[in-house]
Amino acid sequence: MADNVKPRVKVPSKASAGEVVTLKTLISHPMESGQRKDKDGNLIPRSIINRFTCEFNGAMVIDVTLEPSISTNPYFEFDAKVDASGDFKFTWYDDDGSVYEDAKSIEVA
């Protein structure tokens, strides 16, 4: 597992029914591209987050494939329409098989 991997998400705690809310996510990760070489000229192996998903009450909101050119600490900002209270579940998939998760609930008045 890459060092210092820590997911963070920002979701409004309240919304009105049918409102479009903005979600922000950030995960600290080196996103080593696999193209760089170390001091001795050896290739540094690729180590990136290759997939990111967000689900709301089990329904997929966004499903992203990440490629090696994405920079350190990938940041996503996207909108979702919420009709009812529930939980946003965020999942990041690492090249090495690690899965990082975070969740935030939202209350719809």
Next chain:
Amino acid sequence: MTLRLRTTTFVAAAALCAGLAPALAEPADAELVINDEVTIKTVAPAAEHLKGHLDTVYSGWLFREDETRAMEMDDFDNPNMVFAEQAMEVWSTPEGTENKSCADCHGAIEEGMMGVRAKMPKINAAGDLWSLENYVNDCRTNRMGAEAWKWNSQDMKNMTVAISVQSRGMPVAVEIDGPAQSHWEKGKEMYYTRYGQLELSCANCHEDNYGNFIRADHLSQGQVAGFPVYRLKDANIVSIHQRFVGCIRDTRAETFAAGSQEFIDLELYVASRGYGLDIEGAGVRP
């Protein structure tokens, strides 16, 4: 800059710097409020010692693009905070032969380090002028029995960001009289000395030409209250001395080393030019 700003939510105000020549781009007329909570003073009347040089001091934040400014207004968007969080973990991790952590002596960083950054650089107990980095390393080597961090190492920059956040919104409070005065005088002399093949002093850019383009970017007044800053082009934190090295290198001179007494003196003088401004607690710059 005026044209660009008119197309956005920020309103450009020509009146803000009526004293400047018309060809100059004005600093943005925007208010820096972080997390909708802390208001940072980014414009202030210049200190008494700047009389005849500057009338008003502006944070570098005001000279940046809308998007860059917005990043600093929300900690979630401010890339410094990822690094600050890493330093928070180091803060409470015991290290060295004494097996002590920062927290063992200083307690919670929020309390122990409150206001510290605003007073840096500062005369130490032995009468020497030290920057924040010197104090961090003094703790590490003498109190913790750990290895000193290099001035511009990631560990050091992470820690100085985490410490700077605890002075967010506090006014610059460096002392320039008493034992610090000779250092301040030296720093001032450096500021107005032309260096390098291009024969440029700090003042030539940051006093005579702030607001003007330097290649594709706007010159700021070179205030350091926002430092350490996250620079988007480096995708990393930049320390004050690292910035000094960059400037002097750009004059095509041999630079002083980061952490040298020359730079600590200059840091004190430049900090004092920012009297009236608030510590930003880790700015974001392009």
